[in-house]
Amino acid sequence: MTILRGKGLGLELALDGCGFDEGLAELEGRLSDRPGFYHGAALVASVGAHRPSLDQLARLEAILGAGGVRLTGVSGVESLEPWARERGIAFQLVEPSAEAEARELRAEQTRREVELSDGARSLVADFAGARADIAQRRKRGETSVRRLEPRPAAPPPPLTLVEPAPATLYHVGTLRGGQALHQIGNVVVVGDVNPGAELVATGDIAVFGRLAGVAHAGAQGDEKARIYALELDATQLRIATCIAADAPARAGRAQPEAASVEGGRIVIAPLNALEHAAEGERAR
Numbered sequence: 001m002t003i004l005r006g007k008g009l010g011l012e013l014a015l016d017g018c019g020f021d022e023g024l025a026e027l028e029g030r031l032s033d034r035p036g037f038y039h040g041a042a043l044v045a046s047v048g049a050h051r052p053s054l055d056q057l058a059r060l061e062a063i064l065g066a067g068g069v070r071l072t073g074v075s076g077v078e079s080l081e082p083w084a085r086e087r088g089i090a091f092q093l094v095e096p097s098a099e100a101e102a103r104e105l106r107a108e109q110t111r112r113e114v115e116l117s118d119g120a121r122s123l124v125a126d127f128a129g130a131r132a133d134i135a136q137r138r139k140r141g142e143t144s145v146r147r148l149e150p151r152p153a154a155p156p157p158p159l160t161l162v163e164p165a166p167a168t169l170y171h172v173g174t175l176r177g178g179q180a181l182h183q184i185g186n187v188v189v190v191g192d193v194n195p196g197a198e199l200v201a202t203g204d205i206a207v208f209g210r211l212a213g214v215a216h217a218g219a220q221g222d223e224k225a226r227i228y229a230l231e232l233d234a235t236q237l238r239i240a241t242c243i244a245a246d247a248p249a250r251a252g253r254a255q256p257e258a259a260s261v262e263g264g265r266i267v268i269a270p271l272n273a274l275e276h277a278a279e280g281e282r283a284r
Contacts, residue, residue, distance in 0.1 A: 004030055006178030006196075010072065011041050016048020020056055024063060031067035033182055033200075039068030047076035048094065057083060166203050175199075175213065195235055204228070210254075214238075217259075227259040232268060242266050 003014040004027065015023040031038060043064060052060070064071050073090035074080055084091035166185030177196025181187055186203040197213035199205050202220045204227070211229035216238035218225030223240040231254040236245040239259065244266040256271040 003179065005176075005180075007044070011038065011043040011069065013043055013045045014048075015050060016046055020047070020050045020052050024056070024059055027060075028063045030180075030182060031063065031069070036068070040070075041068075042070050042072045044073035044075065044090075045071060046094070047074065047080070049077060051077055051079055054083070168203075169201075174209075177213070201225070223261045228256070228271065229258075230254070230256050232257040232259065237266055239266055244268075 003012075005012055005014075013027065018026075045060065061071060071087075071089060073092065074084050075092035075094050078093060081091045081093070167183070168186040168188060169181060169183040170188045170190075171181055172190045174191040175181065175189065175193045175197035177194050180198040180200070181189070182200045184202050186205070187199050187201040188206045188208075189199065190208045192209040193199060193207055193211045193213040193215070195212045198216075199207075199211075199213065200216045200219050202218065202222065202225075204225050205215050205217045206227075207215075207229040209229070210231040210233060211227070212233045212235065214236045215227050215234050217227045218240040219238075221240050223242070225239055227234075227237060227239065233254075236243065237259050238244075239261050242261050242265060244259070257268050258271050258274050259266055259268045260274075261267075
């Protein structure tokens with residue numbers, strides 16, 4: 001997963017945990033989801049053991065430029081230094097581990113490898129049968145190449161619109177301040193979400209731990225979305241267009257709670273209260 005987080009007075013982009021092209025695609029989606037949010041920010045890119053091509057580096061610059069982000073530094077292997085020096089970008093050499101180098105080498109070999117069939121690998125083509133068939137056709141006064149009568153085209157099948165099912169992003173581990181998870185669908189975090197971290201989902205958000213950061217469920221306008229947490233202590237909650245911030249601290253032992261929209265405002269209730277309400281609705 002690509003990590004885009006705050007560092008010092010700017011941003012840090014970590015591309016060493018995934019394929020370079022996959023990381024660029026995820027970065028482009030992150031910036032396009034929040035246009036203008038990162039505008040004017042300075043960014044340092046960490047590419048790890050990747051040895052990106054000039055086209056990939058140009059794509060990285062184009063994506064950051066479209067989002068209004070300035071690339072001020074890059075850390076990676078030695079081959080990146082001339083490219084960074086030419087653009088006046090700070091460069092930091094990172095010696096890749098043996099495991100990372102092996103992984104990058106395997107990826108490079110996969111990109112260059114061309115799969116050939118057994119017939120294509122043969123250097124000696126057998127044309128004897130074809131020549132004999134052509135000679136027999138000419139004796140019978142036929143053309144050298146058999147021409148098949150065209151078959152009537154079958155009508156194309158009717159098109160059916162299929163709505164894609166929302167996916168669920170499942171993350172295990174603590175989210176620190178400056179980290180963010182954005183998902184078209186639901187987000188499930190097994191761990192704590194610290195202050196300064198952000199969760200954005202078009203569906204529900206569930207945190208099996210302490211939610212102390214920012215959570216936005218139903219980001220595309222779904223007011224039925226909910227936010228669940230074992231300890232709900234968020235600095236800001238958003239569901240669709242409703243916002244609740246700086247909820248007062250609750251005394252006593254923390255308990256699982258859920259936030260939902262009722263009457264155009266966000267309300268927080270214990271999870272067992274929601275279960276009893278759902279049972280009452282089914283009984284009626």
